[in-house]
Amino acid sequence: MTVKGRLIAKGTATGPLLKSEAPMGFFGHLDPETGVYREAGHPLDGKCVRGAVLAFPRAKGSTVGSYILYALRQTGNAPAAMVLRECDTITAVGAIIGKIPAVDQVDISRLKEGSEVTVADGDVTEA
Amino acid sequence: MNLSQDELAILSGSRGSGAARAMEILSALGRIGGAEDMVDVCSVQVSGVSYRNIGPHGLAFLQEWAGQGSKAVVPAYMNPGGADRRLWQTLGLPAEFVDKQERVIKALSKLGIKPTLTCTPYHAAPRPKFGDHLAWSESSAVCYANSVIGARTNREGGPSAIAAALTGRTPRHTLHTDAGRLPTTVVEVGCPAPTASDAGALGYLVGQLLAHDPRGGIPFIRGVEPPEDSSREAWLKALGAAMAASGSVGLFHLEGVTPEAAASGPELQKAAGRKVKVDSLEGAKRGLFSAKGRPSLVAFGCPHASLDELKRLDELLKGRKAVVPVWVFTSEAVRKKAEKSGLAGRLSSLGAALIADTCIVVAPLADMGITNVVTDSAKAAFYLPSHQGVGVCFESQEAAVEAAVAGGQLCASKAPQAASSGGGAS
Numbered sequence: 001m002t003v004k005g006r007l008i009a010k011g012t013a014t015g016p017l018l019k020s021e022a023p024m025g026f027f028g029h030l031d032p033e034t035g036v037y038r039e040a041g042h043p044l045d046g047k048c049v050r051g052a053v054l055a056f057p058r059a060k061g062s063t064v065g066s067y068i069l070y071a072l073r074q075t076g077n078a079p080a081a082m083v084l085r086e087c088d089t090i091t092a093v094g095a096i097i098g099k100i101p102a103v104d105q106v107d108i109s110r111l112k113e114g115s116e117v118t119v120a121d122g123d124v125t126e127a
Numbered sequence: 128m129n130l131s132q133d134e135l136a137i138l139s140g141s142r143g144s145g146a147a148r149a150m151e152i153l154s155a156l157g158r159i160g161g162a163e164d165m166v167d168v169c170s171v172q173v174s175g176v177s178y179r180n181i182g183p184h185g186l187a188f189l190q191e192w193a194g195q196g197s198k199a200v201v202p203a204y205m206n207p208g209g210a211d212r213r214l215w216q217t218l219g220l221p222a223e224f225v226d227k228q229e230r231v232i233k234a235l236s237k238l239g240i241k242p243t244l245t246c247t248p249y250h251a252a253p254r255p256k257f258g259d260h261l262a263w264s265e266s267s268a269v270c271y272a273n274s275v276i277g278a279r280t281n282r283e284g285g286p287s288a289i290a291a292a293l294t295g296r297t298p299r300h301t302l303h304t305d306a307g308r309l310p311t312t313v314v315e316v317g318c319p320a321p322t323a324s325d326a327g328a329l330g331y332l333v334g335q336l337l338a339h340d341p342r343g344g345i346p347f348i349r350g351v352e353p354p355e356d357s358s359r360e361a362w363l364k365a366l367g368a369a370m371a372a373s374g375s376v377g378l379f380h381l382e383g384v385t386p387e388a389a390a391s392g393p394e395l396q397k398a399a400g401r402k403v404k405v406d407s408l409e410g411a412k413r414g415l416f417s418a419k420g421r422p423s424l425v426a427f428g429c430p431h432a433s434l435d436e437l438k439r440l441d442e443l444l445k446g447r448k449a450v451v452p453v454w455v456f457t458s459e460a461v462r463k464k465a466e467k468s469g470l471a472g473r474l475s476s477l478g479a480a481l482i483a484d485t486c487i488v489v490a491p492l493a494d495m496g497i498t499n500v501v502t503d504s505a506k507a508a509f510y511l512p513s514h515q516g517v518g519v520c521f522e523s524q525e526a527a528v529e530a531a532v533a534g535g536q537l538c539a540s541k542a543p544q545a546a547s548s549g550g551g552a553s
Contacts (some may be wrong), residue, residue: 071184092155
């Protein structure tokens with residue numbers, strides 16, 4: 001199944017889907033040294049984003065979060081790609097400067113946790 | 128979103144990889160913001176300068192971008208950093224921190240951004256004109272430029288402002304468009320607000336009242352006027368800075384005063400979906416009061432003080448020496464002018480130090496043992512408790528000066544709420 005989203009950051013990548021129905025706060029929660037997300041009560045608490053296609057509604061919190069996505073690329077812990085419901089400026093800037101393919105305006109509730117997903121210049125394909 | 132031939136060329140690298148990255152950021156943000164095209168900007172103000180704020184990852188990114196060789200093509204200015212570049216040793220800042228801060232400034236300078244290090248580029252650099260499109264970042268500067276000058280800017284983040292500097296463009300949406308500048312709420316003010324700190328309290332309240340307006344609150348304010356004397360600009364600045372802090376307001380219209388309201392007030396008012404009333408500022412002033420003990424510092428200049436504000440401080444001191452340290456935050460450009468005229472030397476001899484390049488909200492007050500301050504800034508009073516754990520005694524500039532001179536009576540007027548200030552309201 002392929003759905004067309006809106007292109008945020010170009011590029012092609014494949015990975016297992018890691019999904020959060022709750023917004024993500026990169027700054028203060030996502031550790032660039034390990035790629036692990038830590039926020040008590042959050043669906044991704046304790047999960048590692050490295051190599052995953054990360055699906056979430058939007059980011060929340062500090063705009064410094066863009067630099068966390070950049071840092072994840074530098075440490076090799078970046079997600080393979082990001083799929084959002086409605087992209088915010090923190091994620092858009094972070095995706096571009098971190099060279100993480102990203103797409104939004106996608107109904108993430110229809111994507112299955114763990115399934116193999118490919119993001120290619122705005123298209124999202126679930127195997 | 129439609130990109131021009133020139134913009135498409137920049138995107139594909141005609142002006143280097145740094146500018147291409149900039150155009151990629153701007154076109155993505157334009158798509159998100161619903162822009163149809165881009166506009167040329169006259170100037171740029173870049174936030175995310177303080178190392179305390181952006182940290183090692185932000186610095187690494189700026190260094191990488193600077194290494195790509197693209198430079199600003201329009202005048203571009205830096206927001207404050209974390210240290211006074213001349214006085215950091217006197218102020219007791221760690222050399223290691225100052226070194227990191229200098230690296231941020233160096234990377235941004237390499238990108239062609241000028242180290243003005245101020246939140247008031249309209250005092251430190253040529254003032255924008257009515258209708259100019261800008262890409263500014265700092266919330267109070269954005270609110271001042273949009274409202275008081277009638278220029279047009281969204282509130283940019285650090286990277287998007289740099290992107291605008293490297294390309295001379297920004298996506299045309301929201302506050303760049305006529306429709307995006309229409310007021311959401313009419314605010315009818317039924318109480319006087321004669322001083323700049325009153326204006327700050329009013330702005331704090333307006334921001335709270337509009338915080339949940341769709342598409343960002345834009346007030347049309349009626350029933351109150353700034354003073355006609357030299358404190359007029361400080362009054363307008365305090366009003367906007369406070370509502371930007373408490374309600375992310377990027378533009379206000381003030382009936383008969385701000386240029387768009389003066390030109391077409393009745394039409395603008397009709398566009399507002401609702402109306403609220405403000406009958407008293409007392410609740411707002413209490414809300415801005417957070418001192419838990421006797422303040423050890425009196426702070427002015429949030430946003431950065433102008434030369435007029437420094438002159439006013441000198442007038443209020445009337446040659447009396449402050450017994451509590453007074454810090455006045457300003458830009459290096461204004462400090463240099465004050466040094467030339469002798470004003471800075473006179474203020475210093477009276478116990479008032481001019482601090483430049485940084486900001487009270489990011490200065491390491493807690494490291495210096497400062498836990499309570501007196502200030503006339505509603506913006507500082509809003510941020511200091513949450514950002515720094517510092518308590519605030521919010522006063523008018525006049526009362527704050529008297530507190531600095533009298534020492535023992537710091538916060539006297541609010542004594543019942545200030546646990547250790549000695550009791551006995553005056």
